[in-house]
Amino acid sequence: xxxxxxxxxxxxxxxxxxxxxxxxxxxxxxxxxxxxxxxxxxxxxxxxxxxxxxxxxxxxxxxxxxxxxxxxxxxxxxxxxxxxxxxxxxxxxxxxxxxxxxxxxxxxxxxxxxxxxxxxxxxxxxxxxxxxxxxxxxxxxxxxxxxxxxxxxxxxxxxxxxxxxxxxxxxxxxxxxxxxxxxxx
Numbered sequence: 022x023x024x025x026x027x028x029x030x031x032x033x034x035x036x037x038x039x040x041x042x043x044x045x046x047x048x049x050x051x052x053x054x055x056x057x058x059x060x061x062x063x064x065x066x067x068x069x070x071x072x073x074x075x076x077x078x079x080x081x082x083x084x085x086x087x088x089x090x091x092x093x094x095x096x097x098x099x100x101x102x103x104x105x106x107x108x109x110x111x112x113x114x115x116x117x118x119x120x121x122x123x124x125x126x127x128x129x130x131x132x133x134x135x136x137x138x139x140x141x142x143x144x145x146x147x148x149x150x151x152x153x154x155x156x157x158x159x160x161x162x163x164x165x166x167x168x169x170x171x172x173x174x175x176x177x178x179x180x181x182x183x184x185x186x187x188x189x190x191x192x193x194x195x196x197x198x199x200x201x202x203x204x205x206x
Contacts, residue, residue, distance in 0.1 A: 047187035051194075052077040063144060063153040067166040072182060074165040078194050082201040084149040090197045091152055093122035095130075097137030102196025103189045110135055114196065118204070125152070131163075165190070 049057055052075045061075070080087055093099035093115065099122055100114030125143055131154050133140035141154035141163050154163035160175070161167045165186070169179045 048074045050076045061164045063162040066162050067168050070166040071169040072167040080198045086204045087201040088149045089118045092125040093119050095132040097132045098122050103192040
């Protein structure tokens with residue numbers, strides 16, 4: 022066998038492993054079959070998403086103790102409760118509820134940029150139940166759906182989401198769980 026053929030077979034094998042095993046797992050991590058099938062707020066925004074993730078975990082706390090952690094998220098706010106060095110400019114995520122970030126409104130920015138001005142926008146919410154963030158173009162929502170634009174500069178961001186989002190989101194969700202359950206005691 023030639024080296025090129027061996028490399029090609031390895032690449033095809035890794036691609037198959039990702040598409041058949043790893044990708045389905047990361048898009049549905051922790052969610053039940055019922056949660057995966059049910060309609061979510063904002064499902065109608067991203068038509069035919071390329072990336073459509075439904076993830077879940079059980080938090081042993083009442084909704085009123087979970088929601089405050091979610092609405093204060095973002096760079097320049099409470100952080101992401103995840104890998105702070107990577108996604109919060111090396112600033113430690115909040116371990117307490119921050120009253121100054123508890124009044125969220127439709128149209129508010131959930132900051133992703135160091136200046137706090139760029140990010141997802143609050144599209145809609147129902148207090149203590151759900152919150153929907155979006156990119157205003159209709160390509161991405163955070164009830165996590167994205168439509169990849171393969172011939173756009175945004176594809177670089179999309180590929181980061183494709184391969185690394187699960188690690189950040191998993192840690193973020195576990196961080197919210199830890200904080201909400203601690204508050205619940």
